[in-house]
Amino acid sequence: MSLWFPRLATDRVLRTRPVDGPFVLTLKESNANRVHCLNDAAERQGLYRGMSFSDARAFCPDLISLPARPDQEMRFLASLRRWAMRWCPWVGFEGRDGLVLDITGSAHLFGGEAAMLGAMRQRLSRAGLSVRVGLGQTRGAAWARAHYGEGAALADLPVAALRLDPDTVTGLERMGLRRIGQLRDTPRGPLARRFGAGLLMRLDQALGDQPEQISPETEPPHYAVRLTLPEPIGLETDVMAATDRLLARLCEKLADRQAGARILCLSLRRVDAASQQVELRLARPMRDPARILPLFQRGVSEVDAGFGIDQLRLEAVQVEPLPAQQLAHSGPRDPRRLDDLITRIGTRIGLENVQRFLPADSHIPERSFLIAPAAYSQPEGGWVNLSPRPVRIFAPEPITAAGSSPPERFRWRRMELTLGRATGPERIAPEWWLDDPNWRSGLRDYWRVETRQGRRLWMFYTPQNPGWFVQGEFA
Template sequence: MARVVSLFLPRWPTDRLRRASADAPPRDIPLALSGHDGRRVVTALDTAAEALGIRIGMPAAKAQALAPSLVLRKADPWADAEALDRLALRALLRISPMVAADPPDGLVIETSGADHLHGGEARMLDRLARSLTRAGIEARAAVAGSWGAAHAAARFLARRTTVVPPGRDEALLRRLPVAALRLDSETARSLRTLGFDLVGDLLDRPRAPLALRFGPRLVRRLDQALGLAAEPIEPVREARIVEIRRVFAEPIGAPETIARYVDKMVGALCAELEARGLGARRLDLLFHRIDGTRQAIRAGTARPARQAGHLTRLFREKIGAVEPGFGIEAMALAAVLAEPLGARQAVSPLAEEPEADLSDLIDILASRVGEHRLCRFAPVESDVPERSVARISPLAPETGAGWESRWPRPPRLLPRPEPVETMALLPDHPPVWFTWRGLRRRVRRADGPERIRGEWWKRDAEMAAVRDYFRVEDEAGERYWLFRSGDGERPESGSRRWFLHGIFG
């Protein structure tokens, strides 16, 4: 089932200008852009300018008279479109193989089969919107079953992110204005004049009179929004991307046939990569079906690679998910992300056994569960236990750091300390018993305390903070790592509450 994301950038021209120009005004000063439409009018504005009553289409002279503090700059639609294409290329590398610009103020992304690699649709949209907000770009995003429905939800619902459940596109569209169908302003105005205010008013009418009165475009937009008519996304590409295309005289559809051509195309791509001294980091395989729709498969590698056998194996695991429909008429394999990769010296069987290379295994796991779920832990110089470990890439180089401590640390450290109920003598005695997650455990043995002080050189609030850690063993032989917040004497050192922070064994 198709799932399409529409990314809406309502302040794209002004946001782009502020990011690109060193002399752009700060965000607390209203900014508007002007262009010529027979006369000089406002074509874009930021939130501060809108709050002053400035509107798009207003004469520039009137806007400046209405708001003397307004900064008015010349619009540059060509630069806006070029920057939007660059943003689409970044989304292509990070989100999905099917990304295209949706001028003048958005992107369209097909995420069918790719959302699980980002933690689900809701998390994917939230991360996308947050990353743009941190970059100073106002953004709203929606995912639905069609380009038209997602486009309408992103622009006509006052939410930062919207997930339209499968099968609910029509219910959403019914309550939106007719302008949500991506119609030209003249058609939308004529529909409102005739009493068609909502899309639902159109859906309840016969199609033939609508097509006769307003032309086929209105009916086509309705069908595209409902997912009844194909609206293929032409993914963005840049000139330096290495790509292999194969067009078939007769459509293909059998998995065995698809796999055979994948083998051939991967071999040709690897030869081209070798000629350029490159290795692939991210590969997209696109299937062009005869009904005008496209499907895509993405594979990634932890390191630059051009071993045909390994890259073919990554794609073979996903070929079963391809739905050829009435047939596939063309395939395209592109290395959308490639890095320099020199020639490797062959290892002689008489030489010493080489170090194990886990990159192939990591690539296979990443293609199945997502890159964000793979990591390893590295030590960080910090006295506070939860700050002494960091997640890094599975193949990241060794930092050379280690955990220095005379006291043992539990192999399982909880994401955050969990409060427990205890009974203990102050100030230096371990608990006699503790209750964690509703189960009381009687302590049989204990060792401690190990005192850990706050990192006062980082935060003033930790100047007097103290933790006293104990290793305890219950009657069942399970061992835990507990600490008391504070030294048990001075109130400013901590709350005297007890917490469980780790589990041994």
């Protein structure tokens, strides 16, 4: 059985946002905005797929349009594939707008092919989807009937129903071979020499002389385990013991697929049908039950068990690849302790609030670093600078001084300071390709200044717009 959804893209949108009148989805192809899919009202106005959107607007001034989303269309088709598995276990994709089902041995469970077909049409129509269904002894025959005539004989269908490319269809029609029956009765040798073996393969697949298998899509792995208790529990130690059993089973599944959990959700069902959840967000992918279990302690301690908990469910909501790693004979005893610490702090203040500094490719002091969440970034190499940089950098603060050399005496933050030693200058030019208002004063000559009062400052002078500023302080 072949299910063809000729208006899959527009039906997906119009199911939630109905539109009265012509409606199209547009997609940019070869620097031109073209009609990707359209509804029945737009077809009655003379519009068709592939035409320029500007021409479509000229034909139909009241046309309503939205940009197409091919990625969402494929996800919608994947959900339809899962729905179709209620009729038979062998369901595969047929292009980007169709499904193919092997209903051998399953049609009688629904009262025969006619009853099964009628139930499918009724459910799809109720969902707001237009569909054309083709039945056949072969996959090619089912596809041909779905696209070119549901109840027609295979020999009476056009040669385009054999899933041929447009050039081959045009060549056959020029030879007068317009129907599959005519093509079947034509000598095969001249056809193979002119059009290649692909034409005869498609013909044999449709007629059943050459097999064509259906490859069903594999279901994605489901990382969830459940534990139903014979008697309700309410003590924190009992809940942690049950969670330990669930973690062992879940981590075994993760290890089989070389994956690690990044977000875990523990659902606790009480005897009064109420449910509570404990979510654990990890700083790194993990699958070690001994490391994960203590991280659940804080969340489990806040659970209200009520009259008791009779079911626990643990699911890995977000999973990432975690291949096996070679153990080193040297180095720190447990390099993963930092990840556990970040996770513990993140459960209290949020993983996004635990941040680290990363070096950035810029010679401008303010842009020489990035701030990124520690849980979603890896430590990189140190900063590479020919001259040292202060630990604390802040916005430039002007001081009153004259001359291009560091002043002997100056006032900064209400403190009277006296120059002890100065090292420099280090000239830094602005990034001309970026318009930074803080660098519109031009070049900067940086000095490392040690004062007699013990302050070690990072100061700069702007020769193009004379002035002295303090921007950092060394530890």
